[in-house]
Amino acid sequence: MQDVKPTIYDIAQAAGVSTATVSKVLNNTGRISEKTRRNILRIIEEMDYQPSIVASALTGKKTHTIGLLLPDLANPYFSEIARNIEDRGHDHGFSVIICSTDNKPEKVSHYISILRQKRVDGIIIATGVRDEKVLKELNRRDIPFALIARELPMLAAHTVLVDDFMGGYLAASHLAEWGHRKIAIIAEDLQLTSSKERVRGWRSALEEHGITCDEKWVVIGDFTVEGGKRAMHRLLDLPDRPTAVFACNDLLAIGSIQAARERGLSVPDDVSVVGFDNTILATIIDPPLTTVAQPIREIGRQVMDLLVREIEERKQVKQRVVLLPELIIRQSTKRLAPASPTDGNDDRE
Amino acid sequence: MQDVKPTIYDIAQAAGVSTATVSKVLNNTGRISEKTRRNILRIIEEMDYQPSIVASALTGKKTHTIGLLLPDLANPYFSEIARNIEDRGHDHGFSVIICSTDNKPEKVSHYISILRQKRVDGIIIATGVRDEKVLKELNRRDIPFALIARELPMLAAHTVLVDDFMGGYLAASHLAEWGHRKIAIIAEDLQLTSSKERVRGWRSALEEHGITCDEKWVVIGDFTVEGGKRAMHRLLDLPDRPTAVFACNDLLAIGSIQAARERGLSVPDDVSVVGFDNTILATIIDPPLTTVAQPIREIGRQVMDLLVREIEERKQVKQRVVLLPELIIRQSTKRLAPASPTDGNDDRE
DNA sequence: GTGAAAGCGCTAACAG
DNA sequence: CTGTTAGCGCTTTCAC
Numbered sequence: 186m187q188d189v190k191p192t193i194y195d196i197a198q199a200a201g202v203s204t205a206t207v208s209k210v211l212n213n214t215g216r217i218s219e220k221t222r223r224n225i226l227r228i229i230e231e232m233d234y235q236p237s238i239v240a241s242a243l244t245g246k247k248t249h250t251i252g253l254l255l256p257d258l259a260n261p262y263f264s265e266i267a268r269n270i271e272d273r274g275h276d277h278g279f280s281v282i283i284c285s286t287d288n289k290p291e292k293v294s295h296y297i298s299i300l301r302q303k304r305v306d307g308i309i310i311a312t313g314v315r316d317e318k319v320l321k322e323l324n325r326r327d328i329p330f331a332l333i334a335r336e337l338p339m340l341a342a343h344t345v346l347v348d349d350f351m352g353g354y355l356a357a358s359h360l361a362e363w364g365h366r367k368i369a370i371i372a373e374d375l376q377l378t379s380s381k382e383r384v385r386g387w388r389s390a391l392e393e394h395g396i397t398c399d400e401k402w403v404v405i406g407d408f409t410v411e412g413g414k415r416a417m418h419r420l421l422d423l424p425d426r427p428t429a430v431f432a433c434n435d436l437l438a439i440g441s442i443q444a445a446r447e448r449g450l451s452v453p454d455d456v457s458v459v460g461f462d463n464t465i466l467a468t469i470i471d472p473p474l475t476t477v478a479q480p481i482r483e484i485g486r487q488v489m490d491l492l493v494r495e496i497e498e499r500k501q502v503k504q505r506v507v508l509l510p511e512l513i514i515r516q517s518t519k520r521l522a523p524a525s526p527t528d529g530n531d532d533r534e
Numbered sequence: 535m536q537d538v539k540p541t542i543y544d545i546a547q548a549a550g551v552s553t554a555t556v557s558k559v560l561n562n563t564g565r566i567s568e569k570t571r572r573n574i575l576r577i578i579e580e581m582d583y584q585p586s587i588v589a590s591a592l593t594g595k596k597t598h599t600i601g602l603l604l605p606d607l608a609n610p611y612f613s614e615i616a617r618n619i620e621d622r623g624h625d626h627g628f629s630v631i632i633c634s635t636d637n638k639p640e641k642v643s644h645y646i647s648i649l650r651q652k653r654v655d656g657i658i659i660a661t662g663v664r665d666e667k668v669l670k671e672l673n674r675r676d677i678p679f680a681l682i683a684r685e686l687p688m689l690a691a692h693t694v695l696v697d698d699f700m701g702g703y704l705a706a707s708h709l710a711e712w713g714h715r716k717i718a719i720i721a722e723d724l725q726l727t728s729s730k731e732r733v734r735g736w737r738s739a740l741e742e743h744g745i746t747c748d749e750k751w752v753v754i755g756d757f758t759v760e761g762g763k764r765a766m767h768r769l770l771d772l773p774d775r776p777t778a779v780f781a782c783n784d785l786l787a788i789g790s791i792q793a794a795r796e797r798g799l800s801v802p803d804d805v806s807v808v809g810f811d812n813t814i815l816a817t818i819i820d821p822p823l824t825t826v827a828q829p830i831r832e833i834g835r836q837v838m839d840l841l842v843r844e845i846e847e848r849k850q851v852k853q854r855v856v857l858l859p860e861l862i863i864r865q866s867t868k869r870l871a872p873a874s875p876t877d878g879n880d881d882r883e
Numbered sequence: 884g885t886g887a888a889a890g891c892g893c894t895a896a897c898a899g
Numbered sequence: 900c901t902g903t904t905a906g907c908g909c910t911t912t913c914a915c
Contacts, residue, residue, distance in 0.1 A: 189676050192908055203886045208910055216884060233671065235650040239597065240908035242588045243891045250652065258620060264613035271607060271634055280631045280648060285620055299629060301584040303599065322582065327538050439818055469788055471820040541892055552902045557894060565900055589892035592907045
């Protein structure tokens with residue numbers, strides 16, 4: 186009760202045994218008589234002894250810590266992802282160190298360097314990695330890692346992602362089926378393959394509905410409400426204005442809605458908007474956002490599980506798990522009256 | 535280039551010096567000739583050597599890691615806090631391990647135990663701590679920690695918090711000044727002193743405006759949109775319905791707005807609502823939320839600075855820094871027509 | 884069943 | 900200026 190930070194040695198002494206014995210009861214290894222085990226446990230309790238993971242890691246054991254790289258923890262999508270990763274990590278006995286990179290390559294390398302110095306057992310990467318060299322280095326150094334929503338063609342790596350093509354397809358199909366033909370898309374960043382896939386899905390759905398997709402209808406936002414606003418304004422400035430837009434994430438969608446509103450346009454009456462991600466924001470905005478839902482919880486579980494298995498078993502064959510997104514129809518999209526002379530919305534068939 | 539994880543010994547050998555010398559250049563201690571320093575640095579670079587913080591921590595140095603306890607990382611308020619703490623920690627060379635406690639005492643103790651085992655240099659606590667014993671234990675064990683928005687009367691501890699009383703006062707004054715007299719409050723949890731203070735501030739403002747505050751107008755939500763909805767419905771069920779409500783956090787405010795809308799009531803035309811926190815949600819909701827802004831960035835900076843100083847210098851005299859909140863008027867509150875025979879809403883008096 | 888001892892990668896005197 | 904050496908707290912053979 187006196188020692189500030191008792192060591193295994195203090196426990197051993199108090200129990201009148203060797204540190205080896207204490208170590209064994211701590212790790213449930215070797216064979217220890219019930220009597221001494223109990224006694225040691227009691228003393229550990231009494232002294233509130235907390236074994237040093239630092240020391241044990243030095244002997245080759247795990248640090249039970251993983252690193253999580255993401256663009257920005259304050260972005261609701263990523264904070265929701267992080268929360269689920271944390272929870273799943275906790276289930277497996279791992280803590281997570283968060284690293285917000287703002288998508289800056291320097292920050293990425295810097296954080297990875299730090300994580301390596303801290304000897305984390307693995308790293309989850311949910312941020313853009315411009316330079317694959319860093320990842321190759323992880324491979325070479327035998328540091329387990331897993332990616333979220335990144336496809337690195339030249340790299341064997343555990344990956345979990347949602348089917349972005351399908352997501353884009355679902356969004357655009359929904360709009361087309363509801364009678365829209367002038368369907369714009371606000372993409373995030375055409376460098377990203379996830380972004381490209383969503384655009385491809387959108388394009389594919391349009392074609393399937395016999396709509397030729399005009400390139401003027403794909404504009405680039407980014408990951409911010411402001412970006413969405415700007416993009417939407419550009420769209421609404423077009424002489425031939427779209428009746429619907431698919432924004433590639435919820436933040437962009439929100440920006441779009443705000444932009445429309447700034448011009449006195451109503452969503453969904455004048456223009457329909459569908460988002461992507463289904464973060465908490467989608468339920469909060471008015472009108473509630475029709476959006477493509479990512480199974481965020483499942484994403485967190487799956488990467489963590491993948492990573493933990495890699496850490497625990499090693500030499501595991503790498504795998505890519507792709508989760509399917511799902512369209513959640515709320516109130517930001519509206520059926521377009523087709524041709525009939527009805528009053529309100531539509532009918533027809 | 536061959537070694538998976540080179541050690542200081544490998545570097546020493548490659549450089550033809552002792553590990554002590556390498557250690558010195560790594561830490562900029564002792565006096566090393568420019569020549570050998572360069573040489574060693576070059577080799578470190580070449581081999582992509584990452585010194586083990588684990589090993590160095592074992593020799594009594596810092597782990598450069600701190601723990602952050604908060605209720606829920608997926609809650610925008612806390613993720614914004616976390617992001618700012620992370621950034622400031624990064625400035626000081628500290629990483630942060632996040633621990634979402636869901637406000638469950640078991641989780642709190644469990645996480646603290648883990649953090650102690652990992653030998654974090656300090657802990658930031660932004661979650662409810664029902665049992666001060668855990669904190670007393672931290673004190674006894676000489677583990678630096680700092681609190682956010684918690685006042686533990688019996689405990690000397692670094693604390694940063696906003697002036698909740700003033701926050702409540704600002705919110706209620708605003709409403710009163712705009713002619714409201716039936717001003718309800720949706721509190722979080724009357725156990726929490728921060729919550730109590732906001733109520734006190736509210737009460738105080740009402741009294742100052744000659745409004746007697748009826749106890750029926752203080753209801754309890756919690757920290758969720760749903761809670762806000764329920765609370766608001768209860769308020770709107772009252773025979774004598776309030777014209778304004780002060781919701782003690784943005785989530786509650788959003789719930790309130792949604793509840794009002796569900797009843798066909800308009801915010802702010804039929805009822806004004808003001809929130810607290812000024813998270814991203816406040817700017818996203820429609821109407822944009824009038825809310826009491828917490829200086830989230832500053833909170834993050836300050837706790838981190840406090841904690842780091844404690845870690846670095848020890849024996850520092852504990853301090854409590856209280857930051858002042860600020861009212862941000864947006865569009866969820868409306869001036870009540872006073873007595874004048876203007877067009878708009880009501881009159882009387 | 885239990886203990887002695889070596890070693891994990893690094894730092895900190897202390898010598899030279 | 901640089902090297903020797905003794906730990907830091909724990910795990911792990913290998914004896915007993």
